Amino acid sequence: MDKHLISIVGPTGIGKTSLSLKLASYFDTEIISADSRQFYKEIPIGTAAPTTSELSLVKHYFIHHKSIKDPYNVGTFEKEAIEQIRQCHLLNPMVIMVGGSGLYVNAILEGLDEFPIVDSEIRNKLNQELITSGIEILQKELKESDPISYDSIELKNPQRIIRALEICRGTKQPYSSFLKNKKIQRGFKTISIGLKAERSLIYERIDSRVDNMIRNGLLEEAKSVFEYRTLNALNTVGYKELFKYFDGTWTLELAISEIKKNTRRFAKRQLTWFDKDEKTHWFEYNTDPENIVNYLNKELKKTS
Numbered sequence: 001m002d003k004h005l006i007s008i009v010g011p012t013g014i015g016k017t018s019l020s021l022k023l024a025s026y027f028d029t030e031i032i033s034a035d036s037r038q039f040y041k042e043i044p045i046g047t048a049a050p051t052t053s054e055l056s057l058v059k060h061y062f063i064h065h066k067s068i069k070d071p072y073n074v075g076t077f078e079k080e081a082i083e084q085i086r087q088c089h090l091l092n093p094m095v096i097m098v099g100g101s102g103l104y105v106n107a108i109l110e111g112l113d114e115f116p117i118v119d120s121e122i123r124n125k126l127n128q129e130l131i132t133s134g135i136e137i138l139q140k141e142l143k144e145s146d147p148i149s150y151d152s153i154e155l156k157n158p159q160r161i162i163r164a165l166e167i168c169r170g171t172k173q174p175y176s177s178f179l180k181n182k183k184i185q186r187g188f189k190t191i192s193i194g195l196k197a198e199r200s201l202i203y204e205r206i207d208s209r210v211d212n213m214i215r216n217g218l219l220e221e222a223k224s225v226f227e228y229r230t231l232n233a234l235n236t237v238g239y240k241e242l243f244k245y246f247d248g249t250w251t252l253e254l255a256i257s258e259i260k261k262n263t264r265r266f267a268k269r270q271l272t273w274f275d276k277d278e279k280t281h282w283f284e285y286n287t288d289p290e291n292i293v294n295y296l297n298k299e300l301k302k303t304s
Contacts, residue, residue, distance in 0.1 A: 001093040002093065002188075002189055002303065003089045003093050003094075003095075003187060003188040003189070004093060004094050004095070004188055004189050004190070004191060004300060004303070005032075005085060005095050005096075005097055005108075005109075005186075005188050005189070005190045005191075006023060006027075006094065006095070006096050006097065006190075006191050006192075006193065006296060007034075007097045007098075007105060007108075007109060007190055007191070007192045007193070008020050008023070008096065008097065008098040008099075008193055008194070008195070009098075009099070009100065009102075009105060009192065009193075009194045009195075009274045009280060010100065010194045010195035010196060010270070010274065010285075011100065011196075011202055011267035011268075011270045011271050012048070012100050012206065012209075012263060012266060012267050012270065013048070013202065013205045013206050013209045013263075013267070014195045014196070014197060014202065014205070014285050015195055015285050015286075016098050016099075016100065016195060017048075017050050017054065017098065019098075019195065019289060019292070020058075020096050020098040021050075021054060021057055021058055022289045023096050023289070023292070023293070023296070024058040024096045025057070025058065026289075026293055027092070027094040027096070028092065029088070029092045029094045029095055029096060030058060030059040030060070030061065030088050030092070030095060030096070031058055031059070031060045031061070031095075031096045031097070031098060032060075032061050032062060032081055032084060032085060032088075032095060032096070032097040032098075032108075033060055033061065033062040033063050033097075033098060033099055034062070034077075034081070034097055034098065034099025034101055034104040034105045034108060035047070035049075035098075035099040035100055035101050035104070036074070036077075036099075036101040036103075036104050037101070037236055038050075038062075038063050038064070039062060039063070039064070039065060039066045039072060039077075039233075040064070040066055040067065040068045040233050041064035041065070041066065041067060042067065042068050042221075042224070042225055043068065043221060043225060043233075043234075043239070044064065044221075045213055045216055045217055045218045045221045046213060046218050046221060046222065046236075046238035046239055047236075047238070048209065048213070049063055049064065050063060061081075061084050061088075062077070062080075062081060062084075068225060068228055068231050068233040068234060069228065069231065072233075074103055074104055074107050074112065075107075075112060077104055077107060078107040078108065078111070078112055081107075081108055082108065082186070085097075085108070085188065086187065089187075089188065095188075100270050102270065102273035102274060108186075109186070109190055109192070110184060111184030111186075113178055113179050114178065115167055115175075115178050116167070116170070116171050116178075118166055118167060118169070118170025118171065119170060122166045122169050122170050123162060123166045126138065126162045126165055126166055126169075127162065130158050130162065135156075135158050135161065138158070138161050138162065138165060139155055139161060141165060141168075142155075142161055142164055142165055142168070145165065145168040145169075145174065146164060146168055146174035146175050146176050148174065148176035149164045149174065149175045149176045152176070154269055154272065154273075156265075157269060163175075189303045191281075191296060191299050191300070191303070192277060192279050192280040192281065193280065193281050193282070193283060193292065193295070193296070194274055194280045194281070194282045194283070195282070195283055195284075195285045195287075196271075196282045196283070196284060196285065197284065197285040197286075199268075199271075201285075202264075202267055203264050203267075206260060206263045206264055206267060207260050209263075210238075210256065210259050210260050210263060213238070214256060218238065218242070219242065219252075222238070222239050222242040222243065222246070223242075223246060225239070226243060226246050229243045237259060237262045237263050237266055238259050238263070241255045241256075241258040241259045241262065242255050242259070244258075281295065281299075283295075
């Protein structure tokens with residue numbers, strides 16, 4: 001039987017973890033996590049990582065395998081995850097991958113674009129300019145330096161803008177000139193499925209999830225890593241807002257409100273990213289898993 005990877009995507013809080021467990025059980029296989037926030041063992045609550053009981057049901061990889069103090073990036077993840085998928089395929093021709101981090105999912109499915117190494121001081125300077133001058137100045141520079149990237153990336157995402165500009169400044173060439181036109185060939189076939197819902201329902205689920213996180217100890221978790229707040233691993237929704245509460249900048253009520261708002265924005269960016277892949281077959285979030293299994297079995301027959 002040909003080797004396959006079933007990729008499950010969708011916005012945060014939509015039910016990907018639950019579905020991945022059901023599919024892994026049905027196919028008697030293991031799960032690769034492609035959620036970059038769930039790599040870090042110190043922050044399970046705010047990243048909505050699978051619970052201890054869920055992790056005990058199926059073998060997971062790339063969950064809590066790193067510390068927030070460990071340097072880790074998508075390039076390293078790609079190499080490690082591809083090797084782990086190869087190992088899993090030695091025992092089972094089917095492997096499940098689940099995650100909401102579009103860049104990390106794409107790294108496995110299509111491979112990463114290769115960029116020249118540039119001076120790290122360029123990024124530091126851009127981050128400082130973002131703070132002092134605002135994102136609009138950086139957007140304007142990107143439009144002038146690389147109109148193609150300006151028209152294609154999420155302009156409200158400062159990390160994406162800074163990544164593009166550091167390449168533009170460091171190489172004197174457009175960021176877009178380094179993008180691949182052809183995806184890499186993998187040693188497996190991929191079936192991509194996604195979970196969706198009306199945006200209003202997604203936002204309701206997000207608000208409810210944040211409230212549950214607070215009840216389950218998110219404040220205590222965030223306080224335990226507050227001294228490491230400058231680390232890149234903690235520059236993420238749920239923690240950066242609470243850090244402003246801890247340092248007295250915001251009230252707790254405002255911090256929680258901002259977590260909900262920023263998580264909704266994050267979900268919107270996820271939907272925009274995943275919608276680009278025309279090969280993904282979408283299911284409503286409450287679809288009977290048996291229907292999804294039936295779809296997958298049909299696709300497996302087509303691709304085997």
